[in-house]
Amino acid sequence: MQASDFPERIQIQTHSYCNARCIMCAYPDTVGTFKGGFMDEDLFVKIINECSKHQLEKIELFLMNEPLMDKRIADRIRYAKKKNPNTIISLSTNASLLDAGLADKLIYSGLDWITLSVHGVSKEVYEKIMVGLDHDKVFTNINTFLSKLKKSGKQIIVNLVCKEALLSESEQELTKKYWGERGQKIHMGLVNNRAGNVEGYDELVPQSFDVFPHCTRPFWFAGILFNGDVVMCCMDYKREVILGNVKNSLIQDIWKGDKYTKLRDAFTKKDKEGLLLCKKCVMNKVPDKEHLCKI
Numbered sequence: 001m002q003a004s005d006f007p008e009r010i011q012i013q014t015h016s017y018c019n020a021r022c023i024m025c026a027y028p029d030t031v032g033t034f035k036g037g038f039m040d041e042d043l044f045v046k047i048i049n050e051c052s053k054h055q056l057e058k059i060e061l062f063l064m065n066e067p068l069m070d071k072r073i074a075d076r077i078r079y080a081k082k083k084n085p086n087t088i089i090s091l092s093t094n095a096s097l098l099d100a101g102l103a104d105k106l107i108y109s110g111l112d113w114i115t116l117s118v119h120g121v122s123k124e125v126y127e128k129i130m131v132g133l134d135h136d137k138v139f140t141n142i143n144t145f146l147s148k149l150k151k152s153g154k155q156i157i158v159n160l161v162c163k164e165a166l167l168s169e170s171e172q173e174l175t176k177k178y179w180g181e182r183g184q185k186i187h188m189g190l191v192n193n194r195a196g197n198v199e200g201y202d203e204l205v206p207q208s209f210d211v212f213p214h215c216t217r218p219f220w221f222a223g224i225l226f227n228g229d230v231v232m233c234c235m236d237y238k239r240e241v242i243l244g245n246v247k248n249s250l251i252q253d254i255w256k257g258d259k260y261t262k263l264r265d266a267f268t269k270k271d272k273e274g275l276l277l278c279k280k281c282v283m284n285k286v287p288d289k290e291h292l293c294k295i
């Protein structure tokens with residue numbers, strides 16, 4: 001497979017923090033293993049300006065974090081869209097900070113796509129999974145956002161997601177019904193082990209897996225951490241595979257450099273030893289539904 005000339009999709013981590021401790025996420029298990037921080041404005045502008053010289057499919061202003069903890073997020077979306085008018089600008093958030101004021105700012109920022117992670121609809125189930133978040137506040141936020149978006153007439157794609165394996169069948173039905181009544185479809189996804197970074201994953205979703213054969217991510221995706229480090233994948237919570245740093249280099253030079261080339265060779269040859277993260281990753285393996293964990 002040929003790599004694209006420049007990443008088709010880039011995730012930018014404008015800061016490294018999250019305000020939740022969800023049971024299926026790698027963040028709580030890895031947060032002590034790396035130094036955190038916020039991205040400098042100059043670095044953000046440099047990245048966006050370089051992206052504007054290429055035609056990307058998507059620029060995603062989140063990466064292993066809760067993006068709404070960045071007070072400048074709406075301004076950063078506006079800048080990214082201004083410089084990349086034909087690229088989808090997206091966010092993925094737990095919506096706990098999406099109050100009415102921020103909803104207005106985001107709706108008019110140039111945002112094209114928002115993914116909302118909402119695992120369950122009952123207070124007890126939701127708060128057991130999304131540890132640290134307040135069910136009532138989040139649901140108020142999302143409903144306010146949806147109603148403001150409708151009134152605005154803006155075309156932002158709302159992608160509601162939850163992990164099917166974490167919900168009982170009755171909770172799944174309640175969840176679908178709740179969002180259906182509000183004109184929204186909820187996408188039930190698989191629980192990912194985040195390349196071995198979720199502790200207790202085997203107990204949470206017991207299953208066997210192989211090194212998966214279908215992933216092509218290093219041929220079209222790049223992730224940029226708050227400090228400029230480029231990671232091969234959004235699964236790399238411990239920052240194990242750093243391919244360069246964009247503070248003093250171009251994204252394009254890193255993308256075409258030796259480290260990326262070696263990594264793609266390992267993919268092409270299915271060389272497990274060259275794929276530190278991928279050999280632990282279950283991304284494309286469909287779990288056996290008989291063994292799903294039910295909360």
Ligand code: SF4
Binds near residue numbers: 234
């Ligand atoms: S196999 Fe997993 S860790 Fe490797 S690039 Fe794909 S998603 Fe990332």
